[in-house]
Amino acid sequence: MTDAILLEGLRFAYPPLAPDAPAPWIIDGLDLRVRAGEWLAVMGASDAGKTTLCLLMAGLAPHLTGGQMEGRIVVAGRDTRDHTPQILAGAVGLLFQEAEAQLFNPTVEAEVAWGLENLGLPVAEIRARAEEMLALFRLEQVRQRAPAELSGGEQKRVALASVLAMRPQVLILDEPMGGLDPAGRSEVLAALSDLRQDGSTTIVMTESDPEAVAAFADRLLVLDEGQVAMEGSPRDLFYQTERLAGLGVAIPQMVRLADLLNRRLGTAFCFLNVGQAGEALAVHLG
Amino acid sequence: MWVKRAKHWRCTLADAILQAVDLWFWYGEGTPVVRGVNLTIGRGEFVVLVGANGSGKTTLIKHFNGLLRPRRGQVRVAGQDTAGRSMGELARQVGYLFQRPEQQIFSPTVQQELAFGPRNLGLPPAEIKARVEAALTRFRLTAVAGQPPAILSYGLRRRVTLASLAAMDPPVLVLDEPTVGLDARGLEETFGWLAGLHIQGRTIVLVTHDMTLAAAHAGRVVVLGQGQVISDGPPAQVFRQNDLLARAALTMPPVTALAQALRSHGMSGDSLTVEAFCDEYIALTEITEIPGRGPARGMERGHEPAL
Numbered sequence: 001m002t003d004a005i006l007l008e009g010l011r012f013a014y015p016p017l018a019p020d021a022p023a024p025w026i027i028d029g030l031d032l033r034v035r036a037g038e039w040l041a042v043m044g045a046s047d048a049g050k051t052t053l054c055l056l057m058a059g060l061a062p063h064l065t066g067g068q069m070e071g072r073i074v075v076a077g078r079d080t081r082d083h084t085p086q087i088l089a090g091a092v093g094l095l096f097q098e099a100e101a102q103l104f105n106p107t108v109e110a111e112v113a114w115g116l117e118n119l120g121l122p123v124a125e126i127r128a129r130a131e132e133m134l135a136l137f138r139l140e141q142v143r144q145r146a147p148a149e150l151s152g153g154e155q156k157r158v159a160l161a162s163v164l165a166m167r168p169q170v171l172i173l174d175e176p177m178g179g180l181d182p183a184g185r186s187e188v189l190a191a192l193s194d195l196r197q198d199g200s201t202t203i204v205m206t207e208s209d210p211e212a213v214a215a216f217a218d219r220l221l222v223l224d225e226g227q228v229a230m231e232g233s234p235r236d237l238f239y240q241t242e243r244l245a246g247l248g249v250a251i252p253q254m255v256r257l258a259d260l261l262n263r264r265l266g267t268a269f270c271f272l273n274v275g276q277a278g279e280a281l282a283v284h285l286g
Numbered sequence: 287m288w289v290k291r292a293k294h295w296r297c298t299l300a301d302a303i304l305q306a307v308d309l310w311f312w313y314g315e316g317t318p319v320v321r322g323v324n325l326t327i328g329r330g331e332f333v334v335l336v337g338a339n340g341s342g343k344t345t346l347i348k349h350f351n352g353l354l355r356p357r358r359g360q361v362r363v364a365g366q367d368t369a370g371r372s373m374g375e376l377a378r379q380v381g382y383l384f385q386r387p388e389q390q391i392f393s394p395t396v397q398q399e400l401a402f403g404p405r406n407l408g409l410p411p412a413e414i415k416a417r418v419e420a421a422l423t424r425f426r427l428t429a430v431a432g433q434p435p436a437i438l439s440y441g442l443r444r445r446v447t448l449a450s451l452a453a454m455d456p457p458v459l460v461l462d463e464p465t466v467g468l469d470a471r472g473l474e475e476t477f478g479w480l481a482g483l484h485i486q487g488r489t490i491v492l493v494t495h496d497m498t499l500a501a502a503h504a505g506r507v508v509v510l511g512q513g514q515v516i517s518d519g520p521p522a523q524v525f526r527q528n529d530l531l532a533r534a535a536l537t538m539p540p541v542t543a544l545a546q547a548l549r550s551h552g553m554s555g556d557s558l559t560v561e562a563f564c565d566e567y568i569a570l571t572e573i574t575e576i577p578g579r580g581p582a583r584g585m586e587r588g589h590e591p592a593l
Contacts, residue, residue, distance in 0.1 A: 017437070045469045046441025097440050097467070101386060149313060152385050152463070153339025153495075175440070178466040179385065181339045181495050183535035208469060211540065248469035253498055253540045257560045264568060264579045274540050278547045284571045285551035 004170050004202035005034035005057060009071030011226075012056055023068065026052045028226035030071075036169075037199035039192075041217035041234070042206045045248030048223040050206040051097055054174045057204060058094035059085040076169045090119060093168030097175045097206075100155030103147035108139055108158050111147055115166045133161035136191050152179045160188060164195070171195070173205040177212055185209075189216055214238060214252045214272045222247055235272055303329040303364055303458055303489050304350050304380075310358035311345055319345045321513035322359070327491060329457075332484045334500040334521075335493045337510035338535035343493045344385060346510065347460050350491070351380040363458075378407060381456035385463050385493075387435075387443035396438075396446055397422070397431040403454040421449040424479065440467040448476060458489040465496055477503060498539040501525055501558040509534050521558055 010030040016023040026049050034040050042050050055061035059080040062069045073080045076091035096102060105111035112133050116126040134140050137157040142150060147158050156179055163171070171192075177185050189212060195201045207213050213220060214234045222230040222237065224247050230237055238244070238255045254277050258269040271277040304327040311320040320342045327333055335343050348354040349361045352373040361368045363379055381403075384390045393399035400421050404414040422428045425445040430438060435446050444467045451459060459480070465473055477499070480490055494500055500507055500521060507524040509517035511534045517524050525531070525538045538546075545557040545566070552570050557563035568575050 014437070017433070046445070046467070046472060047439050051439060098386065098388070101388060149316070151340040151344065156339075175467065179339075179463060179495070181337070181535045182497065182537040184339055185495075208467070245470065248471045250470040250473065253560060254544070257541060257544075257563060260560055260564050261567065264564060264575055265571075265573045266576050267573060274544045274547065277544050281544075281567065281571075282548060282551050284573050285548065285553070285567075286570070286572075 002036050003033045003074070004036040004038070004076060005032070005204065006074040007032040007071070008073075010056065010073060011068075011070040012052060012061060013068045014052075014061075015066040015068075026226050027056065030226070030228060032221070032228070034202055034204060036202055037196065039196060039203045039216060039218045040205070040221060041213040041219070042204065042221045042223060043208065043210075043213065043249045044223035044229070047225075048248070049226040050223055051174055052226075053223070054094060054097075054172050054204070054206060056080070057170075057172050058092050059083060059088040060094070089115075089166070089168075091168060092170045092172065093163040093166055095160055095163050095171075095173045095176055097178065099159030099163075100147075100152055100179070103155060103158055103162075106146060107144050108147055108150070109134065109143040111158055112139075112161050112165055115162055119166060129165045129167075133165045136164075137161045137187065153181055153184050156180055157184060157188070160191075164191065169200065170202045170204070173203065173207075175206055175208065177207060177209050185212065192216070208250060210238065210250045210252045210255075214255075222249055235270075238272065239270060301328045301330075302326045302362070303331075304491065305362040305365075306346065306349065306359065307362070308359035309346070309349065309356050309361060311342075311349070311354060312357055318357075319513050320349075323510075323513070323515055325508065325515060325518075327489065329489055330484070330487045332480075332490045332503060332505045333492070333508055334504035334506070335491060335508050335510065336495070336497070336500055336534070336536055337516075341510040341534070342513040343510050344462055345513075347382075347462060347491060347493060350376075350458070350460050351382045352376040353382065374406065377403075377454075377456070379456060380458045380460055381451045381454045383447055383451050383459070383461040383464055385466075387440070387447050387467075390447055390450075391435045391443060394434055395432050396427055396435055399435055399446055400427075400450050400453045403450055407454065417453045417455065421453040424452060425449040425475065441469055441472060444468055445472060448479075452479065456488075459483065459491070461490070461492045463493055463495070465494060465499065473499075497525070497537055498541075501539045501542065509536070522556055525558065526556070 007030050010027055011025050012027040013023040013025050044050055056073055057075055063085050103111050105114055113126050113130045116129055134143055147155055176188060217234055220234045220237050229247055238251050241251055241259050244251055252272055254271050254273055258271055261267055261269055269280055271280050306323045306325045309320055309323045310318055312318040337343050352368055391399055393402055400418045401414055404417050422431055425448055427449055435443055484490055504521050507521045517530050525542050541557055541560050541563050545553050545563055546555040549555045
């Protein structure tokens with residue numbers, strides 16, 4: 001399997017606020033390989049560098065932000081130092097954390113078609129892909145409305161539909177579930193799962209909801225002050241509860257339950273979701 | 287001296303602090319998004335408002351501090367109609383946290399942002415300073431006090447908005463999805479802060495999509511669907527109704543779903559928190575509890591990692 005993303009000795013600092021102000025490394029020595037088709041979740045405290053990492057992978061940092069970068073990033077075979085974000089956009093899709101604040105087209109359908117038009121696709125293709133996305137994200141009812149008038153969750157779905165319409169090889173999602181209702185979360189996660197069926201789409205997702213990470217991610221990376229603090233399968237990492245608490249990372253409710261039962265009963269329960277918990281716990285009930 | 291209110295304490299009319307009476311609202315010439323809501327929130331209640339995206343939650347709560355005005359019906363704060371009262375006047379009673387930090391941050395530094403509200407309240411400079419310092423400390427913002435909020439991470443900007451609200455210290459707090467973008471520690475701090483305010487008798491109205499938090503903290507859960515109140519009661523009652531939850535695009539907390547799945551094995555199916563589930567499970571299971579490791583009472587918080 002080839003790497004969809006490769007980070008080598010990556011360091012990055014934003015430009016200082018004043019000429020003599022400090023410019024700390026926000027990303028401070030990252031090495032990482034993400035396999036093609038892998039779903040990687042990135043968690044960490046509020047200022048761990050998650051959003052900056054997303055901007056770097058999409059080439060927006062340092063191209064648009066300025067600042068200083070060391071090491072290199074190769075995404076979908078392209079070195080971000082040698083490719084502008086515009087060129088990378090054909091292969092790398094980025095969903096901003098505040099994506100809903102950045103919708104600017106007069107209607108939902110124009111917003112979803114916008115990126116496709118910029119790719120210079122034929123009109124029939126644009127229409128077909130836009131329709132597919134409007135259906136997938138339950139946006140047909142609001143297609144003629146202005147994105148600004150929609151609820152926060154609806155806006156998030158419009159933003160996601162716009163990014164996914166471009167069918168990027170590498171999808172970078174910064175807190176994609178923030179502000180979505182539970183049904184909306186399920187839809188987004190199901191749509192992402194579908195995308196991955198043929199193994200061609202790689203997903204990097206920063207996420208503060210541990211339930212989504214436990215259910216879908218192949219691998220979990222925990223960042224702390226711009227460095228990798230922990231890395232492994234969600235199952236292995238979520239059970240390191242004390243370490244995660246120190247790193248500001250939430251754990252799934254079923255892990256909290258197993259942890260509490262284990263401490264009170266001396267058991268060794270180890271489950272991640274309700275289904276597994278039900279089976280394990282039923283054995284010891286009448 | 288403040289007395290902690292009973293969890294399911296219901297208000298009498300005299301105690302009503304927020305009231306929507308047959309409230310209707312629509313944007314421009316559009317279809318109504320709030321359709322005849324009648325809701326009374328009592329002084330000292332901790333109400334969590336849930337519902338699908340687009341169900342009218344944000345539109346409803348924006349009426350409580352005058353950000354929106356009824357198209358039909360009435361909104362009362364502390365018994366008085368909000369019609370004709372300015373947002374500035376209402377802000378003395380009702381503090382509002384926007385869904386997105388950038389909707390409310392506009393000062394050049396974090397410190398000035400925090401001082402803005404208290405200054406508008408006309409507080410003496412020493413009091414403003416004390417409140418700003420306390421809020422900076424509580425939300426771990428001291429190190430960035432002199433920085434422009436715009437360059438901070440989303441989670442930090444969220445903490446700036448929470449700290450601004452804390453510095454205002456209003457009798458009523460209305461928060462629109464305060465937990466989005468917060469990390470585990472930020473969540474714990476925020477709910478610790480809110481729990482403290484609740485004990486002191488403040489009224490809290492919070493919109494969230496996090497059912498685990500709603501189940502753990504709410505004294506009362508109000509469910510909105512298509513602009514109307516479709517359920518209103520203690521969390522145990524609301525989260526028991528599967529068809530209601532499906533209709534409102536909601537799910538129950540994982541631990542409640544688990545408790546219900548184990549009903550055929552004797553569990554009541556009512557657990558709303560991990561702690562409650564454990565107590566019930568341990569009473570039923572054949573496994574013997576290790577002495578001295580009994581319930582550490584109290585602080586169930588939705589996402590707080592067990593220590």
